[in-house]
Amino acid sequence: MLKAVFIGLVCLFAAIACQSASEDREEKVQPEKIDRTAVVEPTANSLGKRMFILCEACHSLKKGEANKVGPNLHQIFGRKAAIGDGFVYSEALKSSDIIWDESNMRKWIQNPSEFIPGSNMAFVGVHKEDQQDALIEYLRVETK
Numbered sequence: 001m002l003k004a005v006f007i008g009l010v011c012l013f014a015a016i017a018c019q020s021a022s023e024d025r026e027e028k029v030q031p032e033k034i035d036r037t038a039v040v041e042p043t044a045n046s047l048g049k050r051m052f053i054l055c056e057a058c059h060s061l062k063k064g065e066a067n068k069v070g071p072n073l074h075q076i077f078g079r080k081a082a083i084g085d086g087f088v089y090s091e092a093l094k095s096s097d098i099i100w101d102e103s104n105m106r107k108w109i110q111n112p113s114e115f116i117p118g119s120n121m122a123f124v125g126v127h128k129e130d131q132q133d134a135l136i137e138y139l140r141v142e143t144k
Contacts, residue, residue: 092119
C-alpha cells in the first residue's frame, strides 16, 4: 500500500513538473503572427477540380469508367469529337470534324450550343477565362 502511495506521489510530482516546464516554454516562444486577412489564391488544379463539379454529374474521366448522361472524357485531348465508345452522340457533333484541343475545348465549355448548334449538351457554360483555364488544365491532367 505504501509503495502505491509513493508511486502515485512520484507521478503527481512528475506531472506538475511537466506542466510547469510546458508553461515556461509557452511564455518564451512567441507564436508567429499570421495575416489572416491575406487572400490566398487557389491553385489552378484546385480551381479546376472545383469547376469540374459542374461537369461530374454527366461526365467521368478515368479509363474504364462508365459513360453517364455525357460520355467518358478519358484521353479527350487530341481526339476527334463524337468517337467515344458506347455513347450516342448528336448528328451535329458527329458531323463537326472537331478535334479536341485547348481552343476547341474552351469554345465548347464556354457555350456548347453556340459552338456546335444542334449538339445535345445542355450546359450554361463557364464564362470566366481563369475558370476556363483551370478547368482545361484539370481535364488535361485527369483524362490522361
